[in-house]
Amino acid sequence: MEPLQEPLFQNLFNHLAEPHVVVKADSPRFTVVACNKQYKAVSNTLNKDIIGMGIKEISDLKNANYEGDSIIEKALNKAIETRQVVKLAAVRYDIPSADGLQMQQSWWQTEYIPVLGQNGKAEYLLCTIHNITEQVTSKKNRERAEQQEKALRKEQLLNEELAETIKKLEESQQNLAKLNNELEDRVASRTKALSDSEARFRNMIEQSPVAMLVNKGDDLIFEIVNQPMLKLIGKGDAIKGKPLYEAIPELKGQPVVDKLYHTYQTGEEWTGYEQLVLMDREGKSYQGYYNVTYKPLIENGQITGVLEVAVDVTEQVQARQKILESETMFRAIFEQSPLAFCVLKGRDLVTELANDNILKLWGKTRQEVIGKPQTVARPEVQGLPWLKLINQVYTTGVTHKNPEFKILMQQDGKPEEGYFNAVYQPLKDAEGQTSAILVILEDVTDKVKAQQQVDQAQQQFRQAVDSANMGTWSINPASYQLTFCNRSKEIFGFSLKEDVSNRWAMNAVDPAYRQMVRKAIAAGIEKHEACDLEYPIINHISHERKWVRVTGKMFFDENNRPALFSGLLMDITTRKLDDIRKNDFIAIVSHELKTPLTTLKAYAQMLTVKSKKAEDVFTVVALEKVNSQVKKMTGLINSFLNVSRLEAGKIHLDKVNFSLDELVKERINEFALTIKSHIISLSPCGPLTVFADYEKIGQVINNLLTNAIKYSPAGKRIEVSCQSEEGMARISVKDEGMGIKAHDISKLFERFYRVEGRHTQNISGFGIGLYLCAEIIQRHNGKIGVESEIGKGSNFWFTLPLS
Numbered sequence: 108m109e110p111l112q113e114p115l116f117q118n119l120f121n122h123l124a125e126p127h128v129v130v131k132a133d134s135p136r137f138t139v140v141a142c143n144k145q146y147k148a149v150s151n152t153l154n155k156d157i158i159g160m161g162i163k164e165i166s167d168l169k170n171a172n173y174e175g176d177s178i179i180e181k182a183l184n185k186a187i188e189t190r191q192v193v194k195l196a197a198v199r200y201d202i203p204s205a206d207g208l209q210m211q212q213s214w215w216q217t218e219y220i221p222v223l224g225q226n227g228k229a230e231y232l233l234c235t236i237h238n239i240t241e242q243v244t245s246k247k248n249r250e251r252a253e254q255q256e257k258a259l260r261k262e263q264l265l266n267e268e269l270a271e272t273i274k275k276l277e278e279s280q281q282n283l284a285k286l287n288n289e290l291e292d293r294v295a296s297r298t299k300a301l302s303d304s305e306a307r308f309r310n311m312i313e314q315s316p317v318a319m320l321v322n323k324g325d326d327l328i329f330e331i332v333n334q335p336m337l338k339l340i341g342k343g344d345a346i347k348g349k350p351l352y353e354a355i356p357e358l359k360g361q362p363v364v365d366k367l368y369h370t371y372q373t374g375e376e377w378t379g380y381e382q383l384v385l386m387d388r389e390g391k392s393y394q395g396y397y398n399v400t401y402k403p404l405i406e407n408g409q410i411t412g413v414l415e416v417a418v419d420v421t422e423q424v425q426a427r428q429k430i431l432e433s434e435t436m437f438r439a440i441f442e443q444s445p446l447a448f449c450v451l452k453g454r455d456l457v458t459e460l461a462n463d464n465i466l467k468l469w470g471k472t473r474q475e476v477i478g479k480p481q482t483v484a485r486p487e488v489q490g491l492p493w494l495k496l497i498n499q500v501y502t503t504g505v506t507h508k509n510p511e512f513k514i515l516m517q518q519d520g521k522p523e524e525g526y527f528n529a530v531y532q533p534l535k536d537a538e539g540q541t542s543a544i545l546v547i548l549e550d551v552t553d554k555v556k557a558q559q560q561v562d563q564a565q566q567q568f569r570q571a572v573d574s575a576n577m578g579t580w581s582i583n584p585a586s587y588q589l590t591f592c593n594r595s596k597e598i599f600g601f602s603l604k605e606d607v608s609n610r611w612a613m614n615a616v617d618p619a620y621r622q623m624v625r626k627a628i629a630a631g632i633e634k635h636e637a638c639d640l641e642y643p644i645i646n647h648i649s650h651e652r653k654w655v656r657v658t659g660k661m662f663f664d665e666n667n668r669p670a671l672f673s674g675l676l677m678d679i680t681t682r683k684l685d686d687i688r689k690n691d692f693i694a695i696v697s698h699e700l701k702t703p704l705t706t707l708k709a710y711a712q713m714l715t716v717k718s719k720k721a722e723d724v725f726t727v728v729a730l731e732k733v734n735s736q737v738k739k740m741t742g743l744i745n746s747f748l749n750v751s752r753l754e755a756g757k758i759h760l761d762k763v764n765f766s767l768d769e770l771v772k773e774r775i776n777e778f779a780l781t782i783k784s785h786i787i788s789l790s791p792c793g794p795l796t797v798f799a800d801y802e803k804i805g806q807v808i809n810n811l812l813t814n815a816i817k818y819s820p821a822g823k824r825i826e827v828s829c830q831s832e833e834g835m836a837r838i839s840v841k842d843e844g845m846g847i848k849a850h851d852i853s854k855l856f857e858r859f860y861r862v863e864g865r866h867t868q869n870i871s872g873f874g875i876g877l878y879l880c881a882e883i884i885q886r887h888n889g890k891i892g893v894e895s896e897i898g899k900g901s902n903f904w905f906t907l908p909l910s
């Protein structure tokens with residue numbers, strides 16, 4: 108019996124908790140020599156006797172979850188060879204659970220322990236199958252725990268990493284946010300900068316003193332327009348925001364706008380000078396000139412608009428145009444002026460310009476002189492003072508005038524004397540140096556010759572005055588300064604060496620006439636009335652009483668301003684004394700004639716009465732004629748007497764208040780009794796009371812009526828009218844007679860003046876009637892005059908102050 112088969116061993120062996128089997132080291136059979144129950148249970152061989160079987164014959168083991176015989180064999184052989192315990196790798200072999208209801212996960216590890224014999228060699232091999240489920244499970248659990256821990260650690264690590272990452276993420280997020288903020292700030296500041304710069308740009312344009320505007324977009328909308336530009340184009344704020352053509356439609360088709368579009372389309376900058384632009388201003392078309400610059404506005408590489416800068420140069424252009432015009436005008440004046448002109452350039456006096464008049468004077472053609480020095484073109488000027496003068500003007504640069512300068516002109520090939528006012532004017536360059544001489548010649552030949560004639564006439568006049576023993580006098584109307592020529596001084600007996608004072612002259616005048624003289628001078632100077640006075644003076648040296656006649660009138664200067672009140676002074680003492688003698692004679696004769704005439708009148712009246720009684724018709728008629736002739740004669744003699752009284756200053760006015768209209772009526776009625784040849788009518792008027800000499804005014808009315816009858820054919824009407832006019836009574840006697848020539852009218856009221864002519868030669872008269880009328884009326888402070896038309900009639904009138 109094999110010791111291993113011993114029951115003790117077998118019991119012990121069976122009590123071992125783990126499956127054991129002992130095999131012989133008889134490789135490769137490895138015969139089973141002992142096994143316990145646990146082994147049999149696990150190898151599913153409980154009912155078999157596996158002692159003596161080769162290990163490979165235990166089939167259940169083959170079903171075990173391991174690699175098979177070779178692994179077992181290799182392990183057994185290894186234990187034999189190495190005499191070391193060999194362990195197989197753990198295998199999973201699930202066994203039923205205690206209740207047998209489910210399989211239980213189980214892990215097993217086979218261990219081969221060599222049992223050495225005395226020879227030290229392995230004789231047996233103890234195979235123990237350890238249930239390492241718990242071990243494995245716990246290992247697994249541990250491993251799992253480890254793994255879990257690892258995983259946890261990993262997770263923790265991961266978490267930490269994550270946290271770190273999150274932290275980093277947060278940091279980076281913060282950074283990002285910061286960056287974002289920064290970015291936003293930067294964007295905001297960039298945007299602000301951009302809008303600031305845009306605002307600056309807008310501001311710059313709006314505040315620019317230069318006219319600027321910005322047109323934007325395809326329609327060239329007025330986006331920015333500054334005030335100077337609005338002023339320049341003459342438009343209001345209304346154009347802002349409007350397209351170009353909507354705002355200023357009149358610009359359509361104008362070249363300057365085409366250029367604007369060109370800049371907008373091509374981006375080419377453009378500048379145009381003195382561009383003509385037509386625009387409507389306050390409903391009127393305005394033409395302006397501008398220096399214009401178009402600059403494209405580029406944003407993000409795109410042309411978005413055009414910046415326009417304009418400068419108004421209208422004034423300069425117009426001024427230049429005016430200069431051009433005036434240059435043209437100057438040339439026209441130069442060519443067409445009645446003056447003779449030339450421009451002589453440089454020291455050589457090269458003729459640069461010469462008008463026709465000067466060419467005519469020189470007797471040259473334009474080709475002969477233009478571009479040539481004077482001495483070459485006109486050798487005749489060599490040595491003339493004229494050349495010297497011009498050279499002098501050139502050197503001094505001072506204008507020289509040569510009035511009424513005599514030259515010999517070429518007139519139709521013949522030399523002729525001419526007079527010229529010459530001006531030699533230096534023309535200076537930019538440095539103020541004389542570069543040319545402008546010669547202007549004004550032909551004053553006619554004027555000089557006329558003056559010569561006047562001088563001659565004046566000389567002749569002076570001679571005539573001298574030979575007629577007349578003097579001249581004048582009063583300056585501004586200073587009242589009196590001037591006497593020597594002859595006048597002689598008449599007054601003043602020293603020839605001294606100037607005459609007004610006081611001396613007035614003192615010499617007969618005191619009775621001074622008022623009249625003063626009045627006449629005042630009327631001459633203030634009202635420009637001519638004077639013709641006769642008055643006595645006392646000669647300063649001889650104390651003789653002399654009569655002078657003084658005539659005078661106002662003379663005017665070329666500007667029609669009173670220049671001199673002057674005239675002639677004649678010694679008329681001889682004539683005047685003759686007149687006085689004549690007057691005295693007439694007075695004596697008239698006076699002497701009056702007495703016999705009165706007697707004649709009385710006898711004629713007595714005879715009339717007698718012959719009427721005797722019914723001697725012839726004598727009655729004859730005596731009527733005698734009477735009328737006596738009446739005429741009486742009138743005549745009275746007139747003569749009046750004249751002589753007048754002249755002697757002895758006329759006396761016997762003034763009373765009376766009704767002038769009544770007097771007129773009365774005189775007309777008287778005339779109507781005797782005059783049947785004319786129809787005398789009176790237009791009625793209101794009462795006209797005057798303070799006057801009844802007789803003498805009646806005489807004036809008579810005179811005017813007599814003349815109207817005398818100087819108009821029989822059958823004509825004579826209209827008498829009376830009226831009141833500005834404080835004056837006005838009586839007029841209008842006839843339909845022969846009329847009076849204008850040049851006679853002014854003299855009608857002079858003593859002894861009668862109109863000479865065919866019509867008047869058969870009408871008797873002495874020319875004293877109107878003279879007397881004028882004297883009487885003037886002494887009443889009235890006026891007398893006449894309007895007359897030859898062949899149609901006259902209207903004689905006089906006025907008297909109403910009382």
Ligand code: ADP
Nearest residue numbers: 814815818861862872873874875876877878901
């Ligand atoms: P007389 O009639 O005696 O010649 P006057 O002094 O009355 O003198 O008149 C002067 C001159 O005036 C006249 O000679 C006459 O030529 C002209 N005259 C006067 N009255 C008229 C008249 N009514 N119509 C035309 N001529 C007149």
